[in-house]
Every structure is written in structure tokens, then in C-alpha cells.
Amino acid sequence: MSLVGYHWLMSFDRDHVLHAAAELLTRKATATMEEVARSAGISRATLNRHFAGRDALVRALEELGIAECEAALEAARIEDGAAAGAVRRLICEIQPCAGLLAFLYSENQLFEGEKQNAGWFRIEERLTGLFRRGQENGEFRIDLSATWLAEALYGLLAAGSWAVIEGRVARNDFTHMIAELLLGGATRRDES
Amino acid sequence: MSLVGYHWLMSFDRDHVLHAAAELLTRKATATMEEVARSAGISRATLNRHFAGRDALVRALEELGIAECEAALEAARIEDGAAAGAVRRLICEIQPCAGLLAFLYSENQLFEGEKQNAGWFRIEERLTGLFRRGQENGEFRIDLSATWLAEALYGLLAAGSWAVIEGRVARNDFTHMIAELLLGGATRRDES
DNA sequence: ACTGAATGAGTCATCCATGTCTCACTTGAA
DNA sequence: TTCAAGTGAGACATGGATGACTCATTCAGT
Numbered sequence: 001m002s003l004v005g006y007h008w009l010m011s012f013d014r015d016h017v018l019h020a021a022a023e024l025l026t027r028k029a030t031a032t033m034e035e036v037a038r039s040a041g042i043s044r045a046t047l048n049r050h051f052a053g054r055d056a057l058v059r060a061l062e063e064l065g066i067a068e069c070e071a072a073l074e075a076a077r078i079e080d081g082a083a084a085g086a087v088r089r090l091i092c093e094i095q096p097c098a099g100l101l102a103f104l105y106s107e108n109q110l111f112e113g114e115k116q117n118a119g120w121f122r123i124e125e126r127l128t129g130l131f132r133r134g135q136e137n138g139e140f141r142i143d144l145s146a147t148w149l150a151e152a153l154y155g156l157l158a159a160g161s162w163a164v165i166e167g168r169v170a171r172n173d174f175t176h177m178i179a180e181l182l183l184g185g186a187t188r189r190d191e192s
Numbered sequence: 193m194s195l196v197g198y199h200w201l202m203s204f205d206r207d208h209v210l211h212a213a214a215e216l217l218t219r220k221a222t223a224t225m226e227e228v229a230r231s232a233g234i235s236r237a238t239l240n241r242h243f244a245g246r247d248a249l250v251r252a253l254e255e256l257g258i259a260e261c262e263a264a265l266e267a268a269r270i271e272d273g274a275a276a277g278a279v280r281r282l283i284c285e286i287q288p289c290a291g292l293l294a295f296l297y298s299e300n301q302l303f304e305g306e307k308q309n310a311g312w313f314r315i316e317e318r319l320t321g322l323f324r325r326g327q328e329n330g331e332f333r334i335d336l337s338a339t340w341l342a343e344a345l346y347g348l349l350a351a352g353s354w355a356v357i358e359g360r361v362a363r364n365d366f367t368h369m370i371a372e373l374l375l376g377g378a379t380r381r382d383e384s
Numbered sequence: 385a386c387t388g389a390a391t392g393a394g395t396c397a398t399c400c401a402t403g404t405c406t407c408a409c410t411t412g413a414a
Numbered sequence: 415t416t417c418a419a420g421t422g423a424g425a426c427a428t429g430g431a432t433g434a435c436t437c438a439t440t441c442a443g444t
Contacts, residue, residue, distance in 0.1 A: 027300065028300065028301070028304075029298075029300070030301070084379060087378075106221075106298045108219065108220065108221070108354075109220075109222070111358070112220075131378070134378070138380060139379065139380060140378045140379060140380055141372075141376070141378065141379070141380045141381070143368075143372065144369060144372055144373060144378060145361065145365075145369075147355075147360050147361060148355065148360075148361050148365070148369050148373075149373075149378055151351050151352075151354070151355045151360060151361070152348060152351055152352075152369075152373050154351060155347040155348055155350055155351025155352075155354075156344060156347050156348070156351075158347055158350075158351075159343050159344055159346060159347025159348075159350075160343075160344075160347075162300075162343070162347075163339075163340065163343045166303070168339050168340075168343060169337065169339060169340050169343070173337075173340075176335075177336060177337075177340050177344075180333075180335065180336055180377075181336060181340075181341075181344055181374070181377065182373070182377065182378055183377050183378050183379050184333070184377040184379055185372075185373065185374065185375050185376040185377025185378075185379075186279075186323070186326070186332045186333065186336060186341055186374055186375050186377075187276065187331065187332060187333070187375050187376055187377075188330060188331060188332055188333045189333070189381070
């Protein structure tokens, strides 16, 4: 049947293509459509058949990033328990798509138009809500705004991804480094 | 005399052009040479007379960024006194060129060639040296590598610049936000 | 007033990424 | 086997950014 399942050929895997594109574009944001196609193991023609232009590809990556972000927010159950633990779980869950987020984060054209994706607002809301909750129950300091903490999390995720890609830090330390710096800071603590 | 001082016309100010380009490219990394020229108040022809192509302009911006970074490192006297205070002074001094750094930081093509500027190595060395000093004298925790702390500083500077540009946080809070988060983290501290 | 240097505006050719199209081939389903 | 869908390779036209060029104008110094 042509309606139920359209999977005669397995050579094109939309999800695989998107992830390959994300992986490449994270390292080289100016990569050619040809390069993106080759990195996914398909031809430029096929890539253009499924994504009408570079812009459409970036938009699809944006959707993917938002979806994975919200999935991470769900999996981390950020509304449960202590805020600090929630942040740790979130960073752990979000690690697989950190590279994609770093690319989207640097793609500032996504945010300058008037038709920006509402998904970012939802994520921003939940994220700032998490930090605000931590501030209200006394876990987090209040002199750093929840908005800034959310923004800093993005920045640290991007910096961490780049550092891992360039081999400056070990991939296994990714979660620990970001979570500890964001939550505890660099200064040594005598308590605990 | 044509050898001593070449400043007959004041209409072209190399430093002003570079700073205008930095300011624009920070917001829109894909800006046209025409747009860059207009943002500096000069024509595209003149821009091309002084910078042979976009690549040369980016390289000049790289040089400017490195120079301002090292100037900030000097002005902050990062070798003096407590490491935490040195970091605060450094962030304060580096604030004016944070936008430029954010742009260069996202221009990953600068770091993939084999002919990358040695200035970054010098800065990286001094920066990691600062954090290592803090670790060795017990100020900073040792489970976060000095390399990562330096990388995180870059990431936070970039995130802070963007947040200011987009109006998410106040420009006056820039130094305080970055320094406090990097040094103290988000978690509330009961000691002073 | 004169001269030379530098600029601004405009034009032109070139390059490169992109999008579209065609055609032969492969593959799964009937 | 037959057929239709999907793919890969290649050719083609297009658009936009870029760099080089010309020419009139402006301005500083003499």
C-alpha cells in the first residue's frame, strides 16, 4: 500500500541524514550542500529532493534540535527533586545533541527574522523556570538572573562541544565539566 | 614627507573600520563586504583597497582580536595577586572586545588550517597558566582542568556578548555575571 | 590657484554555490 | 519478468558575492 508505510528503499534515512548534517555543520558551518550530502552517504540530487534548499535543511535541523531538546527536558524530569540534580540530569540527557545545539546557537539568522520558531520560547521558558525554581527554594544564588543562567548553559554546551571536537578535553568529561562549572564554579569549596 | 607620517586624509581610519566590521560581523557573520563597508562609513572600493578580500579582513580582525586580548592580559596583570581577582580584572578588561572574540570564536576556519596564528597559543598559554596557578595555590578546584576553564571562559564571553546584543541581559551586568558564574557557580554559598 | 593622493560611485567579468533537469541504473513489489 | 519508485551522476542555467577597473570629485599641502 502506498499510504501506510513508504519504506521500499532504505537507502534514504531522514534521521541519519539530519544527524550527519548536524555533525558536519557543527565543525564547518559553511559546508557545501555537496559536502553535506557526501557526509550522509547520499548524492546532492537526493539531498535536494528531500530538502528544498539549504534553508529548508537548516530549518529541519532546527526542528530536530528543538525536538531533541524537549525530549531531553522530559527525560531529565527537570520538575522533580532538587534543582541542582535536575540540571545535572538535563546536561547528561542533552549531551548527545550538544553539537547540534552549538551549530544552531551560532546560526544567528534563525533568531533575527520575525518568524522564529516557537519551540525555542518553550525551551527557554522551561529552562529559566528550572533556574528560577532553584533560586526560590534557596538552592541557587539570586544575583545571577535565571535568564543569564540559561544563556550560560547554552554557551557552556557550545564551548564543551567545540573543546571535545578539537580534542582539548575528553568526551567522557563533558557532562561533569559543564555541570560542575555551571553549578559550583571554579572556586574551591571547603564544605561538602 | 611621504615617509614619516602618512595621514593626509583622515577619512580612512583603519582601527575604526576594523571595529565597525567586528561589531557588525558579531551580529551577522555572513554580512556582505558592501554591508561591512557601509557600517564603517566607507565605500566598498575603499574597503577593498585596504583589505585584499574578505579573508584578509578576517585575518586583520584576528590580529586585532589577539592584540586586544594580550593588551587586556597585560592591563589585568594576571600574574599578580590572587588568581580569582586576576580573573575578575581580566574579564573586566576584556569586555570591550568580547564581541570580536565571539565572532572569531565562531569562525572555526581560522583554526582548521595548518597556518593558524601563533597568538592564540600565547593567549591560551597565559590563560591556562592563570587557572593552573589558581589550582596550585588552592584557590581553584582541581577536578576541572585548567584547559577547560580557559575554554569555558571563551564560551561564557561569547554567550554574554550575544545575550547583551539580543537584550536578554543588561550590558552593565556583563562583567559581574561572567565572573561570578565562572568563579562561584550558580549554587548558593553560605560563607561570605 | 595648483597638484597629487585618496575616495565614492559605478561598471564589468568571474567564480562558486545553488537549484533544476534529464537519463541510466538499481531495487522492491506484483 | 515486469513495473514503478528512488537514486546517482552529470549537465545546465541562475544568482549573488567578489575583485578589478575607470572616472569624476574632494581635500591637504604647497
